[in-house]
Amino acid sequence: MKPIGIPRALYFFQYGELWQTYLAELGFAVTVSPPTNREILELGLAACVESICLPVKAFVGHVIFLVRHGLSLLLVPQLISVFRREWTCANLLGLPDLVRQYVSEDVRLLTPVLDARRRVSQHAWAYLRMGLEFSPPARVLRAWQRARDAQQEYDESRIPPAPSRGALHVLLLGPHYVAADPYLNGNLRAKLAELGVQVSIAADFPEPLTAEGCRYLRKRPYWTNTRRSIGSLEYCRDAIDGVISAAPFGCGAEAMQSVLISSHISEAPLPHLQLFVDEHSGTAGLETRLEAFCDLLERKRNG
The missing domain is CATH 3.40.50.11890 (Rossmann fold)
Structure with a gap:
C-alpha cells in the first residue's frame, strides 16, 4: 500500500x-x-x-x-x-x-x-x-x-446537545481550526469544562441551520466562518449565557467579523469575551480571564 x-x-x-x-x-x-x-x-x-x-x-x-x-x-x-x-x-x-x-x-x-x-x-x-x-x-x-x-x-x-440544566452554556465562535485544536487555543474547552461550563462550537452546527440564521442580514457574509458564527449565534442566543470568540492574532477577516458579532451580541445582550491567539500566548493569563468571565456569567444569571 x-x-x-x-x-x-x-x-x-x-x-x-x-x-x-x-x-x-x-x-x-x-x-x-x-x-x-x-x-x-x-x-x-x-x-x-x-x-x-x-x-x-x-x-x-x-x-x-x-x-x-x-x-x-x-x-x-x-x-x-x-x-x-x-x-x-x-x-x-x-x-x-x-x-x-x-x-x-x-x-x-x-x-x-x-x-x-x-x-x-x-x-x-x-x-x-x-x-x-x-x-x-x-x-x-x-x-x-x-x-x-x-x-x-x-x-x-x-451537533451540539441540548444545554444541561443548571450548567452555564457558552457559544465558542471563530475558525474551527482554532476552536478544535487544543494546543493553539490553550486547551480552552477543557478549561471551561473544569469550570462547569458547557461549550458549543459554531462550526458544529449544521450548515443549512447557520445559513438560515443569516437570512435576515442585508448582505450575506462573505466568509464561511462569519456565516457560521452569526448563524449559530442567532440560532441559540436564547439558550446561552455568554459568547467567547477565539481567533488568530492579526486575522483581518476575524477583525471585521468581531465588529458584526459585537453588534449582534449587544442586542441580546450577552457577555462577550474576545481571545486572540499567537505563538506567544500563555495559559496562565487565559485561565484568569476565563475564571473572571465565568464569575460574570454566574452573577448575571443570579441577578
Whole structure:
C-alpha cells in the first residue's frame, strides 16, 4: 500500500474523517500527523515568515513533521469554498503553493481544488478526479460512498446537545481550526469544562441551520466562518449565557467579523469575551480571564 500523509491542521478538523476514509478505501496507507505540540509548532515557526497567521504556521509544521518521518506524498487540498457563494480564508486559497516552498521537489502534493461557490457537488467531482488517478472507477465510487457515509456520521455526532440544566452554556465562535485544536487555543474547552461550563462550537452546527440564521442580514457574509458564527449565534442566543470568540492574532477577516458579532451580541445582550491567539500566548493569563468571565456569567444569571 502506498503511504500518504495528512497534516492534522486547518480543515482536517472538519473533513478529516472524509479524507482518511476515502484514501484508505483507495488503498493508501494513511498517516495523520500527531496533534499539534510544541515540536510541530516550532517547525512551522522556524520555516514561515512572521506575517503568516498561527494556524497556517502550525499547518506547515505538520507538513514538515510528516516529511521528516519519511512521507513523500501528502494531501494538501486547495480549499477555496465549502459553501455556495462563500469563501474560506485568503491564506487557504494558495496553501499548496505556500507548502511547496517548504518541501523538496521529491515530495508530491495531492491538491484537489475544492470550490463550492457555485455548487457544493463540485467537491465530489474534485475528489473523484483525484481518486481516478490511482484506482479504477468502480473502486473510486465505492470509496467515495463510504467516505461520505463516514463524514455524515461524524457530522451528526458533532451537533451540539441540548444545554444541561443548571450548567452555564457558552457559544465558542471563530475558525474551527482554532476552536478544535487544543494546543493553539490553550486547551480552552477543557478549561471551561473544569469550570462547569458547557461549550458549543459554531462550526458544529449544521450548515443549512447557520445559513438560515443569516437570512435576515442585508448582505450575506462573505466568509464561511462569519456565516457560521452569526448563524449559530442567532440560532441559540436564547439558550446561552455568554459568547467567547477565539481567533488568530492579526486575522483581518476575524477583525471585521468581531465588529458584526459585537453588534449582534449587544442586542441580546450577552457577555462577550474576545481571545486572540499567537505563538506567544500563555495559559496562565487565559485561565484568569476565563475564571473572571465565568464569575460574570454566574452573577448575571443570579441577578
